Amino acid sequence: MDMSQYKALFLSEAREYLKTINETVVALEQSPSDRPAIDALFRGAHSLKGMAASMDYLLVVEIAHSMEDLMIRVREGELSFEPGVADLLLEGSELIEGLLNDVEQDLQQRPTGDLPARLAAYPPRPAGTQRQGAKPPAPSPAVPEAEPAREQAAEAKTVRVNTELLDHLINLTGELITNKHRLLNIGRELESAPLNEAVSENGKLLRALHDEVMKVRLMPFDAICGSFQRSVRSLARKQGKELHFELEGREIGLDRGILEQLVDPLNHILRNAVDHGMETSEEREACGKPAKGAVRLSVCKDRDRVLITVSDDGRGMDPERMIASAIGKGLLTPEEAETLTPRQALMLTCLPGFSTAKEVTDISGRGVGMDAVATSIQKLGGTLTIDSEPGKGSSFTLKLPMTIAIIHVLLVQCGRFKSAVPVTAVQRTFELRRDQVQTVGKRQVFRLDEEEVPLLSLNRILGLPLGRFPDGIVPLFLTEAKGRRVGIVVDRLLGQHELFIKPLGRPLGKLPGVAGGATLGDGEIVTVLELADLL
Amino acid sequence: MSTTVMIVDDSLFMRKMLRDILEEEGYQIAAEASDGEEAVARYKEFRPDLTTLDIVMPNKTGIEALQEIMAFDPAARVVMCSAIGQESLTTAATQAGAKAFILKPFNPELVAQVLKEAEG
Numbered sequence: 001m002d003m004s005q006y007k008a009l010f011l012s013e014a015r016e017y018l019k020t021i022n023e024t025v026v027a028l029e030q031s032p033s034d035r036p037a038i039d040a041l042f043r044g045a046h047s048l049k050g051m052a053a054s055m056d057y058l059l060v061v062e063i064a065h066s067m068e069d070l071m072i073r074v075r076e077g078e079l080s081f082e083p084g085v086a087d088l089l090l091e092g093s094e095l096i097e098g099l100l101n102d103v104e105q106d107l108q109q110r111p112t113g114d115l116p117a118r119l120a121a122y123p124p125r126p127a128g129t130q131r132q133g134a135k136p137p138a139p140s141p142a143v144p145e146a147e148p149a150r151e152q153a154a155e156a157k158t159v160r161v162n163t164e165l166l167d168h169l170i171n172l173t174g175e176l177i178t179n180k181h182r183l184l185n186i187g188r189e190l191e192s193a194p195l196n197e198a199v200s201e202n203g204k205l206l207r208a209l210h211d212e213v214m215k216v217r218l219m220p221f222d223a224i225c226g227s228f229q230r231s232v233r234s235l236a237r238k239q240g241k242e243l244h245f246e247l248e249g250r251e252i253g254l255d256r257g258i259l260e261q262l263v264d265p266l267n268h269i270l271r272n273a274v275d276h277g278m279e280t281s282e283e284r285e286a287c288g289k290p291a292k293g294a295v296r297l298s299v300c301k302d303r304d305r306v307l308i309t310v311s312d313d314g315r316g317m318d319p320e321r322m323i324a325s326a327i328g329k330g331l332l333t334p335e336e337a338e339t340l341t342p343r344q345a346l347m348l349t350c351l352p353g354f355s356t357a358k359e360v361t362d363i364s365g366r367g368v369g370m371d372a373v374a375t376s377i378q379k380l381g382g383t384l385t386i387d388s389e390p391g392k393g394s395s396f397t398l399k400l401p402m403t404i405a406i407i408h409v410l411l412v413q414c415g416r417f418k419s420a421v422p423v424t425a426v427q428r429t430f431e432l433r434r435d436q437v438q439t440v441g442k443r444q445v446f447r448l449d450e451e452e453v454p455l456l457s458l459n460r461i462l463g464l465p466l467g468r469f470p471d472g473i474v475p476l477f478l479t480e481a482k483g484r485r486v487g488i489v490v491d492r493l494l495g496q497h498e499l500f501i502k503p504l505g506r507p508l509g510k511l512p513g514v515a516g517g518a519t520l521g522d523g524e525i526v527t528v529l530e531l532a533d534l535l
Numbered sequence: 536m537s538t539t540v541m542i543v544d545d546s547l548f549m550r551k552m553l554r555d556i557l558e559e560e561g562y563q564i565a566a567e568a569s570d571g572e573e574a575v576a577r578y579k580e581f582r583p584d585l586t587t588l589d590i591v592m593p594n595k596t597g598i599e600a601l602q603e604i605m606a607f608d609p610a611a612r613v614v615m616c617s618a619i620g621q622e623s624l625t626t627a628a629t630q631a632g633a634k635a636f637i638l639k640p641f642n643p644e645l646v647a648q649v650l651k652e653a654e655g
Binding site: 040042 | 643
């Protein structure tokens, strides 16, 4: 029998079982004697074993079989579902996931090491009398299995589509939208009401088409959750900290491209929360908090954006201490420090070289990383905000677009060139009178809400001749760089547009500060600027 | 008319494999079910000539489903699918009226042979 025809089905169903196993392990940690969950775990390992045996993937069979045996011992009441059991099962699930990846890519299967032996020999040292002899009674009498039917996901009506085809569809939709702008221009010139009406109706349909096509690229946030659970748990265990890890909003969809880029930043923030944010149980009890801390990762929708929040109820961050530390490290002058709001002070953590941890650990490092986190979020067109209350905990909120290819931009003119800046990076636009621009030292600034905002010229950044502002008005937009507001002066603000962004090929794609190119309705080409790289 | 079969297994992958093997042998797949409860309901609906029943399943195990199917139709011809290492369960299944057993992983020739015998 030719088994290769079943490989794709095997892989997708095996991964679903792994997901169920991971979720069930975490659920069981909260309520270790939940009989239906214990049964479900046993069944998951058992089914995986049977499937892998049919495909002749013997290493997967070996691991799944040892996991099944361990669960049988839990089910019979020989073992309780303790943290050591949970750890081993998650480790097994991770190893199987790796083996599945090897199978998928036709790689040589990775070694399974001593995991099967450790699963079989659990608990590591014979814990007294309870091995072979009299079994303690089962935690509850064997009740008939009954649990909500939620394991039928495998049968969802799905079609597998090559991602290249998807991108092609998105490309075509983008071209159609660009063409709509061309038609709008013609309609305006012809002053034809019926044409304008038809074009505008067409525009609505295109918008709907675009939304649907973009949805195809959406994947549930859940797709990247597995690694978070593992890293938070193992880090907490390693540091002897007790905590709950809660995940909320796994079902929310994000563009797969964005999801991929989120794994490292979120892992970093989560590890920081456990490593720096969370106190030990003794410290917590001494401040009158519950011994067990809580770390939450929640995802929710906010119109066309997605909010991802990592919060903890740990020790929090103290803006004053952060300012002092930044001054001590020469990252900030005392004068600059005085202009910082508490929220801006918290953003200091995103400066390269900043850390307030009492000691450097090998886990979240020396504050390297938060700057990289902030930059990668900005690159995705998102923003990062930090809230914290000393003694109560901190929260890091990422606000991200759900999709990427079509974005709203602010179009600006600098010299002969038009450039586009994603509106997600623009806080406001201003047209200042010349006398509102002040010179402080060597810098030009303007006052905004009691704050001196430095001004930079986009012409200068791009190496173009400086603007002259003949009518005495200085146009600029406000953006944020490294946690501080900056005004970017341009020759003219041309307004907001909807652009379909395409990556630039080689060698232009390598240029720092350029995120891509786009065509305007009149055929003119503009570059989309990546402010994070330019400032 | 060809013999009708209902396939019961919680794994889509397993059902697909078994379906391919059985269709190759000329059986007509009347229905599929993915848990014990669904198996009982579908049996009553389709009355297949043969049923293959996995043992480890959610919402009623294969053994429980077997008991209910036999209570509903004492002439039912049910073949249990079990993995190596579940021999202890075969006694219970035989007592409950199972006609035969097939072992996972499936060997197409053996499966065909066992089903032929179970047809009686």
